[in-house]
Structure formats: C-alpha cells, structure tokens
Amino acid sequence: MSISFEPLHPVFAAEVRGLDIRQKLDAASAAVVEDAMNRYAVLVFRDQPIDEAQQMAFTRWFGPLDRGFSKVAQRKTRFEDPTMADISNVDLEGRIVSRFDRKLASHFANQLWHSDSSFQPEAAKFSILSSHAVPSRGGETEFADMRAAYDALPEDIKAEIDGLEVEHWALHSRFFLGDTDYSEAQINAIPAVRWPVVRVHPGSKRKTLFIGAHARELVGMPLPEGRVMLLDLLEHSTQAEFVYRHHWRVGDVVMWDNRCTLHRGRRYDLSERRELRRSTTIEAEAPRERVA
Numbered sequence: 001m002s003i004s005f006e007p008l009h010p011v012f013a014a015e016v017r018g019l020d021i022r023q024k025l026d027a028a029s030a031a032v033v034e035d036a037m038n039r040y041a042v043l044v045f046r047d048q049p050i051d052e053a054q055q056m057a058f059t060r061w062f063g064p065l066d067r068g069f070s071k072v073a074q075r076k077t078r079f080e081d082p083t084m085a086d087i088s089n090v091d092l093e094g095r096i097v098s099r100f101d102r103k104l105a106s107h108f109a110n111q112l113w114h115s116d117s118s119f120q121p122e123a124a125k126f127s128i129l130s131s132h133a134v135p136s137r138g139g140e141t142e143f144a145d146m147r148a149a150y151d152a153l154p155e156d157i158k159a160e161i162d163g164l165e166v167e168h169w170a171l172h173s174r175f176f177l178g179d180t181d182y183s184e185a186q187i188n189a190i191p192a193v194r195w196p197v198v199r200v201h202p203g204s205k206r207k208t209l210f211i212g213a214h215a216r217e218l219v220g221m222p223l224p225e226g227r228v229m230l231l232d233l234l235e236h237s238t239q240a241e242f243v244y245r246h247h248w249r250v251g252d253v254v255m256w257d258n259r260c261t262l263h264r265g266r267r268y269d270l271s272e273r274r275e276l277r278r279s280t281t282i283e284a285e286a287p288r289e290r291v292a
C-alpha cells in the first residue's frame, strides 16, 4: 500500500493515508514521513490507537528523545518511558484531578501558543501526540505555520527582525500564569537560551519565526519594547489563515515540527476526561549558547 497525503489546510497540515504507524516502520517509510514533515509540518493519522511501546518505537525514527520540562519538575508518570509526557487531567490512578491540582499548571501552560522545549539548547524537533480520551466539546489543539507567517510579514518588519535574537526561558509561561512556586534549584535547572528570531528550517530551507510562550525578551532591546514586539509577531502569526485546528478523536495521532510551528491546546470542561500522550525528539545538532 502506498502512502498518500490529504491536505487539511491551504498552507500546511495533512492527513496521512496508507501507513500503519503501530507496525514496525522501515527506513524508506520513515524517510517519506520526514519529507512530508518538511512540506506539511503537521501530520495527522486517524484511527490508529497506539500503545506506549508502539509510540516510542515510531518516535525513535526521528531523533534522540527529549526530556524537556521533566528536568525542572521530576514527576512520576503512568508510563514506563520517562520521556513520555502525560498530557492529561488525571492522576497516577487515572482519576480526574481537582481544578486546583498543581498538575494542571502545565495543562494551562499548554494552552498558550508555544513550541515544545524551545527553552533548551537542544531544539525540539518532532512532537507526537496520541489521543486516549477526549472531552465532549473543546480541548482541540491548534497549530500555526510559522513559515507562512514569516513569508507574509511586511518587508520593513522582516528587515527589523533580521539578525535579532530572542531569549527563551522554561519558566516564563509559568510565571506569566502565576505558577511561581519553584525552588532555586528548579529555577536554575534550565538556564535561558538565545535563538535567532528568524531561523532557517534545516529540512525545507524556509525561513521561520521562533517565538511563543517561552520567549521572554528580545536581546539588546528594552524589555517592554521587546515584549510588545513579540506579542505583535505572535498576533500576526496566529491569524486564522495560518492556523489549523485539530478536533480530536480517540485513536488520533498528530505529529508536528516544533521548529516551524507553534501550537496550543484549547479550553474544555475540566470535569471531563482528556488524556493524551506526547513523545518528542530533539534535533541532533550543535547545542545553543546558554544565558546565565
């Protein structure tokens, strides 16, 4: 059976047909997926209920595994692999948690536009999210194409941001949300890191904006000026024409490229169960400069 791609949006995102990612992949199929990611940046697989081992095996085709935020908050999870992130509103026993549970802080941080692990020197590459329980309404995930957003910027803004650097910090979005109860050690666990605001995607060679909820300042610019500019760029980039909204069904698997998209979860009724599992890879390239 041959693999095909059904576009889901005018500028990016496609549904994949003819590939069962629960089966052991071969190098040729993995290369087809990687090529499609360079083009579409978001791929959707429908009706593929996947277990943990299958998801990890699929993920490993696309790079070393990412530990991300677990370096700040080492939490027990329900999973065997410590790099599998529990994107849910349930506890270790599978019970829906109280809306005041600390666990939900990361849930709400996920509802701000972001790129996974953009706060660390090893850039996150692909995230793979599988769906195991979905609420009756809300709880969608939205994706924004940061290549198309960059292309559509006015020339004077392109010139203004050319060569600018942006600092990303792991706890910036947490502090923004009022989630500030972290020890010194946790605060220092992941030093901020500097990225060019405009990056060239290694796979597609397209220019892309690297911003989002972890971006806390533009280097060399007064803090308020930089933050307003970051908000402006975010507002531009997340206009409807650049956004694909995924309505989850149980058994969906969605993968996205963190280097050229932003994503966010949408609100839903927290008394309903929502369970997703995320595995993420990093780009294997030279680490970035860290900032004290």
Ligand code: OGA
Pocket: 087, 110, 111, 116, 127, 129, 139, 140, 141, 142, 263, 264, 265, 266, 276, 278
């Ligand atoms: C994630 C994430 C958003 C959502 O898994 O990295 O941001 O909709 N998820 O749960």
Ligand code: MN
Pocket: 110, 114, 115, 116, 263
């Ligand atoms: Mn995320």
